[in-house]
Amino acid sequence: MKKIISYFENLTITTNQLLFFTCCYIALVLNLPFLSKASTAITALDNYNVLFLISLPIFLLSLSVVFQGIFSFRWLTKPLLITTVIISSLIFYGTITYGIVFDYGMVQNTLETDSAEALSYVNLHASLFFLIFGVLPSFIIYKVKLTYKPFFRELLTRLKIITFSFAVVLLIASVFYSNYAAVGRNNKDLLGYVTPYKMADASYKFVRNHYFYPPMKFQVLDTAPTIVRDSSRKHVTVMVLGETARAQSFSLNGYTKPTNQYTETQGVISFSNMSSCGTATAVSVPCMFSRLNKDNYSKRKSTAQQNAVDLIHLAGADILWISNNNGSCKGVCTRVKTLQVxxxxxxxLCDGEYCFDEALLAPLKKKLNSLTNENTLIVLHMIGSHGPTYFKRYPSSKSVFTPDCQRSDIQNCSQEQLINTYDNTIAYTDLVLSKVINQLSELDKKDNIESSLLYISDHGESLGESGVYLHGLPYAFAPEEQTHVPMIFWADPIQNDFNTKCLSDLSKAPISHDNVFDTLLSIMSVKSTAYDIENDPFIDCKSEHAIARTTTSQKLDMEIID
Structure with missing residues (x-):
């Protein structure tokens, strides 16, 4: 080792040589996922051009030299190249291990992740990977000696290298333009794997959108929503916001393993054809509570207007948001009372960083025992099935399926272990939901309070299917495992707003997070100009008197407040 270190300490090269060798490493090693996927796409063509295939790594290397050569000059060379290698190695690990694409959404997820969640990805496998592909090459760059020519002479040499590389890019583009265009058009996900330039582009856009655009004026969707009920009884709805639960793993939806053995006997209705707004919490949570839908959603717009929680609160309901998800309501609960477990x-039930979701039950019970408002909405935000440390989401005593995967580097577990561990999180979520229903049922028996429960997950999860793990892939090519989410509804027998037999008959109809806004208003009997009857999947099963009470003009009036 000492000889190796001594060798690089005594090695003297020019800045341009260091630039070229580092770009070779970035383009040809750290971009292996991109080169592999692009090569597969090319060779899958009926009559592919071998020269086109060969041009791919040359094209990528030339682009790397152009981009890095513009900024990595003289004393900036080492710091910028080391930074690029470190970041690229982390991206390389995420992509090759979990199939992650570092696009705009993933940049947002990364920047909004708390330290405890980030540390859950740290393990021996990740550390060794980072040491070999990130730290070691960076150490070599740091140790080599650089020779500097006179400033203008070195600048001229650098311009020649950049010009030559750019000429190679233009030549390849002109000769194989139709080939690159065809492959790119049919494989739009490929650009997401170009390391680290796709992430650099996404980071620039994220910073621009969040820190440099002027704030939008706040839009009031309805100035005077009201709650109208015929019943003299108090009403409480508990919305359980799930985390990383995929519908395919629910036995209520036909899964062969008994993951819903608790709620299946409690008369719940599972809506088995529910799709998410996004593939990550940062998008799905604010989107599902927003009047916006998946096609026109943007965080900037959604935070600048009332959401469903705001309208229900303004209508007079008492709202409490209880979070076991590190306070991560993504801006939805900003204007209502919140409680962090x-x-x-x-x-x-806690380990100092996380709590099992049963920790939500105590504050829920306390709230249910002290209801003062005629109408109450309680949101329970779960930690659910958040990975990769699935084994930390349920107590060992609640482990139903074995053997499970007691480690965070889930790619090194067998498929059976991984699936068992994830299924244990779903079974544990089902236990928590069952206990919530039991608490609500007691309200009916003791206090004659009508109640309901709505459970919806924010997004799904990949468990190694097609080599993809976790979630967060761009929606356009995300697998169904990440977009098909569970939705469960329960209502106690004394409520008369909905015909549960009717809801059960409609439970296989396609719905999405786009319907949540109006569903919540409907369940809470909120009369509002922001309510869209056409977007309420429960409307066909709502009693006629309930429809008459809450339905208003479908025109959406908005007031803008500075």
């Missing part, structure tokens, strides 16, 4: 180790 304390992760202190003194709670046997």
């Amino acid at each position: 304390d992760t202190d180790k003194s709670n046997p």
